[in-house]
Amino acid sequence: MNRNKTFHLFGAIIATGILSFSGVLIETAMNVTFPLLIQEFEVTTSEIQWVTTIYLLMISVIVPISSYLNQNFSARKLFITANLFFLLGVLINCLSSTFFLLLLGRLLQGVGTGIGLPLMFHIILTRVPTEKRGMMMGIGTLTTSIAPAIGPTYGGLISNLLEWRYIYIFLIPLIVLSLILGLNSIPSQASKERQPLPLRCVFFLAITFISFIMALSAESGIVFALFLTIGLASSFVFVWFNSKTPLLQLSVLKNGKFSLFLLSLLIYQALLLGLSFVFPNYLQISAGFSSSIAGIFMFPGALMGAILAPVSGKLLDRIGAKKPILIGLSTTMVGIALLAALLHTNSLVLLIGAHLVLMTGLGFSYSNLMTCSLNALPTNQISDGNAFVNTFQQFIGAVATALVAAVFSFSQKKYGFIPGTASGALIVLLIFFLLLVISTIAAYSALKKKKCDEIESAKFDF
Missing domain, CATH: 1.20.1250.20 (MFS general substrate transporter like domains)
Structure with a gap:
């Protein structure tokens, strides 16, 4: 594996941009396939929404720790981790024969996007000269705004002409290209001094988010009340721990x-x-x-x-x-x-x-x-x-x-x-x-x- 010592800025931004584009594209591309998935996996409308919800939940949990990750790990390690998580999730969805595997793939894609998207902007903000930063930020933002625009169209055309799994199959070359570019553009760096991650805050924030979503997805009043109570309780605990180690x-x-x-x-x-x-x-x-x-x-x-x-x-x-x-x-x-x-x-x-x-x-x-x-x-x-x-x-x-x-x-x-x-x-x-x-x-x-x-x-x- 090439561990180059020179940081090739343009290549690094393109590599992380491709990964971010793929992540945001897939966020909306699957929504158009829901009627097909309901029939294939014999699930309800309230269950099929987890294909999108679990993806967004993982991003919402990962994004708060992005600052910690960027401060404690090299850009190369974070990029490789994000890319491999996303690629593994895509491969699982290419072969998904059960609803559980479909959700597992989406979860891993959410982790990859949650790391990769902030990393792209972190590279721009820390590596690009001030006089060029606005233009690069515009390119980065355009990447994430165009992807949702074409996501449903991409998903709809692919699922109609071929089969929904090809939504993921056609992403594999993009992710591999991103990985190759990143490995040749983002050099290895000396290990950073690690700061402790407030794990209790991360845990209770995740429990809070998941519980509130579970409450909204509940099909009975008792289950709704149970998850709502858990969500409220964990949110108070999160606020308490967050006041000590934000x-x-x-x-x-x-x-x-x-x-x-x-x-x-x-x-x-x-x-x-x-x-x-x-x-x-x-x-x-x-x-x-x-x-x-x-x-x-x-x-x-x-x-x-x-x-x-x-x-x-x-x-x-x-x-x-x-x-x-x-x-x-x-x-x-x-x-x-x-x-x-x-x-x-x-x-x-x-x-x-x-x-x-x-x-x-x-x-x-x-x-x-x-x-x-x-x-x-x-x-x-x-x-x-x-x-x-x-x-x-x-x-x-x-x-x-x-x-x-x-x-x-x-x-x-x-x-x-x-x-x-x-x-x-x-x-x-x-x-x-x-x-x-x-x-x-x-x-x-x-x-x-x-x-x-x-x-x-x-x-x-x-």
């Missing part, structure tokens, strides 16, 4: 402006992951479209959101945050309302148009909400705030997926599988409309507190 700096929540922007941002995150569950399932089960059509449906809107993200940032620099954020949130609410009103038509053109309206609004406001949330913090808390934001973005994505699946499952049991899916989709859209009202109120309240100034790209410490 894993996450909860003190950032004392900043009212940050908390309000964060609330608005997390509702958006829930919307994104929730809709990526709703429409692939609704279009196939209730509307009768193929998996490839269901995947293509998500692409125009997701691509619009990705394209508008840098445009919205320029608007923030020129005219401030208030207009882009509030116009974006209002447009998103109009889009949700149109989707709810047009859902019964099963018209692909009308629904794509409504989804484009929604994603246009999201494109104008989503990235600005993140910018303003971090900008509300003092400079010495930017890194802590970003770790907090990234952790709870992944967790709220898992919560949204579990909640949507629970609504679908309840509706399907009450009205039947096909009409229940349509009814569940409408209920979820109405819930998200109400949540967007709360998101708008939170953002407006935060914007009234004080002008939101622009933030330096170098402050985005993953």
Whole structure:
């Protein structure tokens, strides 16, 4: 194995970028296959959501310790570990003959992505010269924003033309290429002095996240109450241990402006992951479209959101945050309302148009909400705030997926599988409309507190 001593920056960023791209791509690519997986593995809607939920849960647990990992292990060791975890998970899913193996593969992929994604940004922030860092951060962010846009389309086309396992088979050459590039670009480094990891904090944070998701997935009141109690108890224990040896700096929540922007941002995150569950399932089960059509449906809107993200940032620099954020949130609410009103038509053109309206609004406001949330913090808390934001973005994505699946499952049991899916989709859209009202109120309240100034790209410490 080549243990080169020279750090080839461009190769290292490409290698970690390919790994991160693959991880974010696979986050959304599987949602479109859920109706197929329900039949093949003979599972329920509430069970199939774990294909996405377990993946997001693992990322949400790993991301908080990314700072510790980057400080205590070399970039080469972390890259190899992330790559091998992800590759092993992909190989398991290529051969999955049982639902358990499918979930095991997804779990390992989540570990790999949870290590690899922060590593990419860590390399950019610590290795790229300041005058070029903004451009590299833009490339890194573009990588992670384009992947979700093409994920459902990729998954839908592959599962329709071939078979869902080829979603993973076609990733193998990419991961191998990433590994080869990384081994030749990221050199070995002297062992770092190890600092202790607050294992108790990690353990109780994981128990908290898993228990709350299990509660949402419960099919009886007793099981719901049991896991909710465990989740609440473990969250209190986590806070107690975290106050002694911090894993996450909860003190950032004392900043009212940050908390309000964060609330608005997390509702958006829930919307994104929730809709990526709703429409692939609704279009196939209730509307009768193929998996490839269901995947293509998500692409125009997701691509619009990705394209508008840098445009919205320029608007923030020129005219401030208030207009882009509030116009974006209002447009998103109009889009949700149109989707709810047009859902019964099963018209692909009308629904794509409504989804484009929604994603246009999201494109104008989503990235600005993140910018303003971090900008509300003092400079010495930017890194802590970003770790907090990234952790709870992944967790709220898992919560949204579990909640949507629970609504679908309840509706399907009450009205039947096909009409229940349509009814569940409408209920979820109405819930998200109400949540967007709360998101708008939170953002407006935060914007009234004080002008939101622009933030330096170098402050985005993953």
